[in-house]
Amino acid sequence: MEVEPRRSRVTFSTTPAVISSSPDHATAESNSGREHSNVLNRRPDNASTPSINRYIPRTSEHFSSNLRYREAMDSATSLANGLQRVQVTPTAHHGGFSDSYDQTASKPISVSKWDVHFDGKGSVFNFLERLEELRVSRGATKAQLLRAAAELFRGDALIWYRSFIKDKVYSWDELVVRLKSAFLPYHHEREIWNEIKRRTQGNPEPVLVYIAVMENYFNRLSRKPDEGERVQLIRERLLPYLQMHLASQCVREPIQSIEDLVRACRNLEETYLHTRNIPPPPTNHRNLLEPTLDERPYLDIKILGREVKALLDSGASKTIAGHAGWKLLRELGLKLFTESKATHCTVANNQSCEIVGRYNVPIQLIDRVRVIEVLVVPEVNHSLILGVDFWVDMGLVPNLRKACWTFDSDEPCVNINSVLSKEGLTKEQQLKLDSIIDTYFDKIGNQLGRTSLIEHQIIVDSEPIKQ
Known part of the structure; x- marks a missing residue:
């Protein structure tokens, strides 16, 4: 009766490395090439921990075969451990996500707590800018943002999302492009440029705020101008006193970046505000001379x-x-x-x-x-x-x-006695003067009164003035 040789089977798992051999098959090969039935000693079924040395040859003539068997088991163990450390990057069927796979990317996020929504009527740029700030601060990925996109839209924007985006767009960047295309005005680029050209620095507006507003306009363009062009556009729309100071300063320190422009303007602005806070002199006139022989x-x-x-x-x-x-x-x-x-x-x-x-x-x-x-x-x-x-x-x-x-812009202090007629007064000044006269003369009445504000002395025994 011939005994058919049994073959052992080895299976691998990507879970923590476990290598098992089927208990019902084993193979052995003698040095002469003749196949023998390999009779193995088995551990009891209630053995505590399976081991790769579970099956041990009973006779010494199979030592060489068993050595090759153990070498194969060691190689399989190394392979399984290597497979365990392989990082898997999932790819969607339609286009795929750009985020590398990690545990945080698979976790859903609740953007409803961020209190940021778009209903199709507000500013698209303000919505996207605030959303990007919160995404970075909360450590969320764009893939997570895409999965939670339904919580970000309301009203007309939610209808648009359900009809054109849901189950059709598979990356957040593509959603942003379609959102701008759907809700921005057709000529929004031209309108932004018109606003840039019209926008000048207001008189009480801090220069840092003005430059930040202009940079925000530039960021909304599809093609942002280079830094040199932006510096020139901003400089031409600053307050006049800043432009005059920058014209002389550029000779010594050329302004080539937005950072240089902000630094120079802030210094000039602080100097200007400091000089404005200096109290004026007690009179309207300034002395030209100091005590000197010249x-x-x-x-x-x-x-x-x-x-x-x-x-x-x-x-x-x-x-x-x-x-x-x-x-x-x-x-x-x-x-x-x-x-x-x-x-x-x-x-x-x-x-x-x-x-x-x-x-x-x-x-x-x-x-x-x-x-x-x-x-x-x-x-x-x-x-x-x-x-x-x-x-x-x-x-x-x-x-x-x-x-x-x-x-020449100082208003002179005019003595009230020099106002002898209404000539030279504007219509508004004449009306105000008439109102004052009517008001105070009504209080005086018909009889002449006396005043204690002016003293008048009549000298009766003085000599006549020679003409």
Whole structure:
């Protein structure tokens, strides 16, 4: 009676490595090639833990065969352990998700607690921007957001989602593209550009807020302009005093990025606000002179924060920097322009002097700043001479008799006795004056009264005034 050799079966599992051999089959092969029935010792069925050494040959003549058997079992164990560590990336049947598989990606999220919804009537950009902020802060993936999309829409937007998106779109990015296409105006790109061109910085608006608003507009475009173009568009729409200061500052430190623009504008804005908070002088007039033997009128000005004492000269048509002033302008890093139509000028002593170049200098007087063209004439002894062009651009009204000055925008204090007639009053001022007269004269009545505010003395024995 021949005994058919039995073959052992080995199975693998991707669960923690377990290798089992069928208890009903075993194979053995002798060194001579003759097949023998392998009679094995078995452990009792109630053995506590199965082992790969469960089946041990009973005779020593099968040692070589058993060694090869154990080597095969060791290789199978290594293979099973390797399969256990393989990372699986699931792929959907239609397009697939881009998120790598992990345990958090498979967990559903409840976006209803985020309190962010879109009903088809509000701003698409505001909805998507807020949703992206919450997605990042909560650690949610785009795949999770897509699965919970039904909780994000209401009203018309929910109807649109059920009809065109549900079971038809398999990535969040594609849903965003379709959402913009469905609910944004047809010419929204052109409308955004029109708003960018119209939007200027408001007078009380902080420069940081204005730049942030403009950047938000740029982010809503399908093709965002490069940083240099955005810097130029924003600069052209800043408040005038910022543009004037930036024009002189760019000569020393070119502004090439939004970050550079924000830093420069913030510094200028803080300086401007600081100067506005300086209390005004007690009178409407500013002194021109200090106690000195020089009776010529001098004015204290600032150039990029440096204090300079400049001479007011009504005989000079242009503002001139002498040798000392030229040195100061070079130290401040301002750019010298050498091309000029005029190469010489005539000074007060009728001497012709050479003009070596010109500067565009931001000059500050109290809280007012103007960019003045300054000619460089090294032969002039004074550091800086303020000509008539400075007077006009700055709105300066000097009073050389009283050694003081005012701005042309300052409202003079008029003595009430000088209002002798209604001539020169506007219609509104005339109506107000008539109202005051009617009100107070009604209180006086028909009889003349007396006042204690003014004292009047009549001298009866004085000599007549000679005419």
